Amino acid sequence: MSKKLSPLSQGFSPFRDFIGLKFLKVENGCSECEIEFNKDLANPYGTMHGGVIFAMADSGMGTALYSSLVEDEMCSTIETKIVFFKAVKSGTVTCTSKVIHRSRRIAVLESELKQGSRAVAKAIATWSVFKLGRE
Numbered sequence: 001m002s003k004k005l006s007p008l009s010q011g012f013s014p015f016r017d018f019i020g021l022k023f024l025k026v027e028n029g030c031s032e033c034e035i036e037f038n039k040d041l042a043n044p045y046g047t048m049h050g051g052v053i054f055a056m057a058d059s060g061m062g063t064a065l066y067s068s069l070v071e072d073e074m075c076s077t078i079e080t081k082i083v084f085f086k087a088v089k090s091g092t093v094t095c096t097s098k099v100i101h102r103s104r105r106i107a108v109l110e111s112e113l114k115q116g117s118r119a120v121a122k123a124i125a126t127w128s129v130f131k132l133g134r135e
Contacts, residue, residue, distance in 0.1 A: 016059050019052060023063060029099035031064040037090050048088035057082060057111035057123035060097035065107050065127055068099055072132045075107065080125035086118055093120055105129055 016023075019041065025032040035041070035056055043049045058077060065075050093115050101108040107127040113120040 013059065015055070019055060021056060021059055026063055026067050029064055029068045029102070031060050031067065031097045032094065033060050033063070033097075034092050034094045036092050037088055045087075046089065048093070050084060053084065053088070053093065053113060053121050054080070054082055054123070056093065056095045057097070057113060057121065058125070060095040060111045061109035061123070061125050061127070064097040064099055064109055065102075065129070068102060068107075069129070073129055074132055075130075076128050078106075078126040078128050080123055082121055082123040084121045086115065086120050088115060088120060091115055102129070 019035065020038070021033055021035050023031060023033045033056065035052065037048055039046075041048050041052045058080060061080075062075060062077070069075060093113055095111050095113045097109060097111040099107055099109050105128065107129055109125050109127060111121075111123045111125075113122070
């Protein structure tokens with residue numbers, strides 16, 4: 001993957017743009033992003049869909065890991081565990097993600113999702129790191 005396009009820029013990830021996910025910081029195996037609640041992101045109960053929160057954690061971790069990749073490396077989620085603590089009915093959710101372990105082929109990352117000082121969810125995931133063209 002060419003690293004010419006910044007993960008902070010519009011167009012880096014069409015899905016992130018679609019759900020309104022905005023990155024505030026990406027550096028040294030860490031990222032911070034946020035999303036503003038709106039009715040298009042709600043489940044039938046009027047709270048933010050768990051899939052949106054999961055996508056936010058996954059995108060945060062992928063972007064944090066991306067910041068540590070070299071030019072010919074790519075990454076992909078292997079597995080993720082997420083625990084939800086609080087329903088989101090309005091406002092902004094912030095996700096802070098970081099690489100907590102990295103070897104040549106595997107990385108482990110975590111994301112903390114908050115609304116203000118209150119925990120919304122926490123995720124931990126294992127990622128594959130591989131060379132471009134060899135999956």
